[in-house]
Amino acid sequence: MTSHTTLFAPLLIASVAFFCFSLYRRLALVRLGQPEDRFDHPGRRLQEMLRYAFAQLRVVQRPFGLNHFVIFWSFMILALANAEFLVNGVIPQASLAALPEGVHHLLLLAFDFVSIFALVAVCFSLARRLFFKPDYLDSRYVKARSLEGFLILLFIALLMVAYFGMHGALLAMGEDPGAAPFMPVSRFTASLLAPFGNQLPGVAELFWWIHALVLCAFICLLPRSKHMHIITAIPNCYFGSLEQPNTQPRERFEKGETFGVGQVDGFTWKDLFDGFSCTECGRCQDACPANNTGKPLNPRQIVHAIKMNLMENADDLAAGKKPHLPLIGAEGEGTNTEDAIWSCTTCGACMEVCPVLIEQMPKIVKMRRHLVETEARFPEELLNLFENMEQRSNPWGIAPSERTKWHGPMDVQRFEAGQTEYLLYVGCAGSFDSRTKHVTVALATVLNAAGISWGILGKDEKCCGDSLRRLGNEYLFDKMAKENAALFTERGVKKVIVLCPHCLNTLKNDYRQYGLDLEVVHHSELIESLLEAGRIKLHDGAKELGKVAYHDPCYLGRHNKVYDAPRAVVAAATGKAPAEMERNRDNSFCCGAGGGRMWMEEHQGDRVNHHRVDETLKQSPDTVCVACPYCMTMFEDGLKDRGKPEVRVRDIAEIVAEGLRPKA
Known part of the structure; x- marks a missing residue:
């Protein structure tokens, strides 16, 4: 399909450039945070990353977690297939077919089975969101993310359908007959498409472009959505705390020092990185005793508000100005209310269930320190x-x-x-x-x-x-x-x-x-x-x-x-x-x-x-x-x-x- 190159090459270059620019703009904000050493004990950190990011230890503890495990590993395995698709779209001569025949056929078999597993898992996820969605998947300020979640699932489904449609059409046309025995799902799709006869090249072309456009759209959307966690969650597990969340760092009571965190750049870089790693799965919300009993605290919203506050105040902070949007204030996106901050029992349930090791509770204590030590604002009974x-x-x-x-x-x-x-x-x-x-x-x-x-x-x-x-x-x-x-x-x-x-x-x-x-x-x-x-x-x-x-x-x-x-x-x-x-x-x-x-x-x-x-x-x-x-x-x-x-x-x-x- 060499005719694609002229149109696809500039489209891919533009998509990758937009992806890199967006990712840089967001991750650059993390540097505004305070220093913190999370680079010690690399061996232990690597082990934790393997357990929580790749083995999905906390994800699979929930009944529906296996479905996410399938989607995660499908994404990881099919990254190779999608990389080949993108490179082949620009350089037609570059193909996995150049590998030894046995390796190539093994990869085709893996891609075919993994793609059908991913499609089934996505269908389960869509059905869950539509018909038996748990309450904790929604929260007041992230309901708009549900549409985003549907869109991402739709993108994945379209990629799988386009994959089978494209390869099925090619097999029906008689291309690469030696690969057919190793692509059972694509071979079945070929039998469905066979009646199109002379129209098969057009069918293959259609599915190729569906795959290309969806993939480019996914690349552009990724760093500008909650699904940025696909990029950041794995390193966030690496940088997770190696100790139990049972203490907080000391403060220095010297002239010129600030107490607690009253504006977003007072958090550490890891605190800010947490915001971009949150999957918004709602597990912390579901576990939180305050949220369960109708209090205004939602641990997920605490992290989400910090991220939104950081992005809203980015220009002010970069210019050395005081942020125009307060971190603690009236109810709204990008702010945390005092009622929410004081509702926390510091039980640690949110941190115990977070699949990507986000540290919600310590952030709340840091904001409490600011309220008590800087603002002298706290519930009257504490006096x-x-x-x-x-x-x-x-x-x-x-x-x-x-x-x-x-x-x-x-x-x-x-x-x-x-x-x-x-x-x-x-x-x-x-x-x-x-x-x-x-x-x-x-x-x-x-x-x-x-x-x-x-x-x-x-x-x-x-x-x-x-x-x-x-x-x-x-x-x-x-x-x-x-x-x-x-x-x-x-x-x-x-x-x-x-x-x-x-x-x-x-x-x-x-x-x-x-x-x-x-x-x-x-x-x-x-x-x-x-x-x-x-x-x-x-x-x-x-x-x-x-x-x-x-x-x-x-x-x-x-x-x-x-x-x-x-x-x-x-x-x-x-x-x-x-x-x-x-x-x-x-x-x-x-x-x-x-x-x-x-x-x-x-x-x-x-x-x-x-x-x-x-x-x-x-x-x-x-x-x-x-x-x-x-x-x-x-x-x-x-x-x-x-x-x-x-x-x-x-x-x-x-x-x-x-x-x-x-x-x-």
């Missing part, structure tokens, strides 16, 4: 929290001398370096909250029964500052973290037991940024090890708890990957494994208290804990087992609100403490 933390180092503002009243007449020793192995970091809830005090007593009972050497700091203990950091008050968190790091170093603390996953995460992960490398263990992990070592002998006391359902706390599970230890403890104490909720382990649904939401009211939508309690009640449990003081509060409140006070809520330590008592 008391911040004041109480600053003045008395606990959320309730209770005098530090009250920290030791939880143990009553129980003989509790103060931690002494060299004489005491473990520091029991009681935490604010364990010291002051009336319900959690019972958990602390139960844990102390278990530790004593196992013969563990432990002590406490008493009134010298300070809050770890978890809520402050997640709420964006980094300045106050920094002050408290330095004080705690100095105190722990002075007292010679090396090993720490905690009963709160938020304390676990902060002491274990955040405090490493302050040079404090502690061995921190959550009480569920320690109790499991004590049971395995035979240092705790359980009786039948806990077996009276009936059917036990276990809830995974976000900061114990997703953020620190502790899933098995609590379940093993429940099984040992009650004699059987706990009942599992529909959403469990890394897919667990938040109780609603993380990210500082424990200290805030829910003014919009439904209460998150009500949704989690409703899901729990489907298991008809007699007891709900938790491993976090925040979860304890949210479940007890939720069960009362649902009129189910007979369903008991117990911490891991309480269940084991009950198991220590012989059955009466």
Whole structure:
């Protein structure tokens, strides 16, 4: 088809030039972001890219994910066939037919089968969008993208149809008969086209041009649509975080420094690259507890708004001017509302399900920092929290001398370096909250029964500052973290037991940024090890708890990957494994208290804990087992609100403490 060259060559050159120009214009914007080192550990990064980008690990975890897997790999394999088509259209002598016959025939067989697989997968995708589309495929500001999605699917379908039509017509004309046995689908198409007889050259010509025009249109559209992720998603997986999303970078409190992110160029280049890598699949939206309960937060919209804000303000930023479109402001495309930013529980569910490793939650915390530290704009109820933390180092503002009243007449020793192995970091809830005090007593009972050497700091203990950091008050968190790091170093603390996953995460992960490398263990992990070592002998006391359902706390599970230890403890104490909720382990649904939401009211939508309690009640449990003081509060409140006070809520330590008592 050498006659195509005269018309096709300039068309292809124009399409490729437009593609390169558009891609450069968009990727150049990423350079406006702040520096961040994402080039370390190339071996591990390559491994992650292979797992998430090429093996589509998170995509195939969903029932419809296999369909996308087929489309992805069809695209990758057929890229070679399309490259040959484009080159052959300009240089007719260039063809895969020049390869050894066996290799050429093998490629033809692969292209034929892959093309029919792709066509079937696209038909499934179109049917899904038309007839049984999940709610999370749409969101308020990306509904227009649905048309774009239909267009891309239509393009792929047309490419496959044109491929079979073109090759079928050529086979029907008797061209390259040796290839026919290796092109079963094209051969079948040839039988359908055979009646066209003398018109077959025109049919082949028609399908050739359909293929050419659609391919050129696809090339032009790709960098200017959400499907730019076809180009950026693979490198985004390479540059993904190698650590769990359980901490945030420190800020420098020096003259001239900015706090948080108030305009789009305050994000790192990786944050901005995330925007161009988002597939807008809606998985983060579907997993988000705030979005599920009618809050204004949509993690997908957070990323989309950052991208749109970057493109809208590109000229201002390039000229060194202040952006004309605010990053945080009134509802609209390219801005994130304060209500959305404050709705986040920092549970990490969005990051757990994102197929291309986009980091939504850290971006929200960065914007919270700007609101708190630069603008002094935050929900009114947080004012008391911040004041109480600053003045008395606990959320309730209770005098530090009250920290030791939880143990009553129980003989509790103060931690002494060299004489005491473990520091029991009681935490604010364990010291002051009336319900959690019972958990602390139960844990102390278990530790004593196992013969563990432990002590406490008493009134010298300070809050770890978890809520402050997640709420964006980094300045106050920094002050408290330095004080705690100095105190722990002075007292010679090396090993720490905690009963709160938020304390676990902060002491274990955040405090490493302050040079404090502690061995921190959550009480569920320690109790499991004590049971395995035979240092705790359980009786039948806990077996009276009936059917036990276990809830995974976000900061114990997703953020620190502790899933098995609590379940093993429940099984040992009650004699059987706990009942599992529909959403469990890394897919667990938040109780609603993380990210500082424990200290805030829910003014919009439904209460998150009500949704989690409703899901729990489907298991008809007699007891709900938790491993976090925040979860304890949210479940007890939720069960009362649902009129189910007979369903008991117990911490891991309480269940084991009950198991220590012989059955009466």
